[in-house]
Amino acid sequence: MKLIEVRAPGLLTTVQDPGREGFGPLGVSASGAADLVALRIGNRLVGNDEDAAGLEMTLLGGTFYFPDGGVIALAGSNFCAKLDDAPLAGWTSAAVKARQTLTVGATNSGARCYLCVEGGIEVRRVMGSASTHLLSGLGGVEGRALRKGDVLYVAAPKQAFRTFRRRTVNGRGLEKLKPRKLLRVTDGPQSDWFREEAKRVFYGNTFRVTEESNRMGVRLDGAALTGTETGEMISEGVSLGTVQITAGGLPIILFVEQQTTGGYPKIANVIAADMHSVGQLRPRDEIRFERVEMHAAVALLEEQEKWLCSKELILE
Amino acid sequence: MRKDLSREMPTPIRTRFQVASDQSLLVYFDSSHSAQQQSQISKAVHEQVRRFVRLLEAEPVQGVRNLHPGYASVLVNFDALQLRHEKLEEILGGCLERIEQVTLPEPREVEIPVCYGGEYGPDLQSVAELRGLTTQRVVELHAAREYLVYFLGFVPGFAYLGELATELVTPRLPAPRKSVPPGSVGIAKNQTGVYPVATPGGWRLVGRTPLKMFQPDRKEMSLLAIGDRVRFAPISRETFAKLERA
Numbered sequence: 001m002k003l004i005e006v007r008a009p010g011l012l013t014t015v016q017d018p019g020r021e022g023f024g025p026l027g028v029s030a031s032g033a034a035d036l037v038a039l040r041i042g043n044r045l046v047g048n049d050e051d052a053a054g055l056e057m058t059l060l061g062g063t064f065y066f067p068d069g070g071v072i073a074l075a076g077s078n079f080c081a082k083l084d085d086a087p088l089a090g091w092t093s094a095a096v097k098a099r100q101t102l103t104v105g106a107t108n109s110g111a112r113c114y115l116c117v118e119g120g121i122e123v124r125r126v127m128g129s130a131s132t133h134l135l136s137g138l139g140g141v142e143g144r145a146l147r148k149g150d151v152l153y154v155a156a157p158k159q160a161f162r163t164f165r166r167r168t169v170n171g172r173g174l175e176k177l178k179p180r181k182l183l184r185v186t187d188g189p190q191s192d193w194f195r196e197e198a199k200r201v202f203y204g205n206t207f208r209v210t211e212e213s214n215r216m217g218v219r220l221d222g223a224a225l226t227g228t229e230t231g232e233m234i235s236e237g238v239s240l241g242t243v244q245i246t247a248g249g250l251p252i253i254l255f256v257e258q259q260t261t262g263g264y265p266k267i268a269n270v271i272a273a274d275m276h277s278v279g280q281l282r283p284r285d286e287i288r289f290e291r292v293e294m295h296a297a298v299a300l301l302e303e304q305e306k307w308l309c310s311k312e313l314i315l316e
Numbered sequence: 317m318r319k320d321l322s323r324e325m326p327t328p329i330r331t332r333f334q335v336a337s338d339q340s341l342l343v344y345f346d347s348s349h350s351a352q353q354q355s356q357i358s359k360a361v362h363e364q365v366r367r368f369v370r371l372l373e374a375e376p377v378q379g380v381r382n383l384h385p386g387y388a389s390v391l392v393n394f395d396a397l398q399l400r401h402e403k404l405e406e407i408l409g410g411c412l413e414r415i416e417q418v419t420l421p422e423p424r425e426v427e428i429p430v431c432y433g434g435e436y437g438p439d440l441q442s443v444a445e446l447r448g449l450t451t452q453r454v455v456e457l458h459a460a461r462e463y464l465v466y467f468l469g470f471v472p473g474f475a476y477l478g479e480l481a482t483e484l485v486t487p488r489l490p491a492p493r494k495s496v497p498p499g500s501v502g503i504a505k506n507q508t509g510v511y512p513v514a515t516p517g518g519w520r521l522v523g524r525t526p527l528k529m530f531q532p533d534r535k536e537m538s539l540l541a542i543g544d545r546v547r548f549a550p551i552s553r554e555t556f557a558k559l560e561r562a
Binding site for chain 2: 021023027030127187188236298
């Protein structure tokens, strides 16, 4: 089995796949890649199934030594990576020779970059998934972010002895799948609790991503929503991407490591097609919300999925 | 012998669907006669929530990914590429018609040892002061009752337990703690619960248990399950230390 040695872990690097669904009744949220679109494309670039596990890096990447070589691809935001001393392009597969070192730097665009390797990262699956759930210490490598000195196993590729073929991503497809700062939302289950005045503030203003944001939730700063019904609400299930308004009137977007239930009223919900955009938000980024109808949300997801599955997305 | 709990239900429980997002649907259960939108906490409603979850776990619906039960609701997450709200409502409507046929297992009884006060229960004093009780009386009242696990939520293995004696009903902390130690036993309004992992939290902490509430490599990952009956048993610091080592 091939190995990857972690020489430097970066700011926050975890093993991620699409996550573990089905454990909501135990209070376990799905977790999974913050930008699943990037992970899926990265896996396609190295010939993996789309749900193979890769490494999710946050703001600052790590340094990885490949004693046995392999085939890799970086997907997501541009973290200015080098293979030994040569710059390594993102969204492109590359053959790594034995004893080469990949150095992933700091982002010059969004929050997250994925390292995908041919065969996928091999860790013990917990509740059916390799995904790290940091808050509860589940999955990945001992349920935690990578550390210097960790050694990762790479699973055997689906097809052995395949000759390396450089693959890259269709520019038009990449443009279609680009992360957005104008997040599209549908009404939340308590939209009716908010007066028109509060909705005007919500849809008419720019919000800033705060430093306290993480995989659990994206906390926003900006104009507080006034005229909110802060009536007592008994705890109920909350969905991925829900925008809850806290007692102070500021929004929080619940993200992949979300709490499974909550008691704050929810004004809106980020559409499924824009969840990967949330995964690329950095502290101090400015975002806005745009309300769309349900049929539009579904159409956008279908269009995104068509691109993600299309043959023409990956160029050889 | 299984009791047929449905025959004990005093009022019919109405259900209502509410779209939550493009990939989720809320099913509300409501026993109140008033026109108000909010569902109320009740044991009868809780049993309907349990039956519904049990039915969907026994007979999974194609395209449904996850269920998040609450006090009086179940959030159903689905794959929006496979299902639409209208179709899901139709399928779930069929399930709801059969819900009375779902039998619930006899509740399990679980005892949770708790060391109250001191560094383990930093808010015991403030709860006593807020309610005009001695700390000893707070402990007595907290440990005297059997609680029902209404649901697990928030974080893995966190059981929402109710209901607290009215003498103990206390609001949340004005500002939540950044991190609550695992095993901490908290109270908030008429609820009590045990934090399984270190998380931010606004409940008032009255004690701590040495038991591990959630362990993914254990057969029963969560010590508590929905519908369990729970009692807290006061223990000394020495017993706490001994159990923690075990």
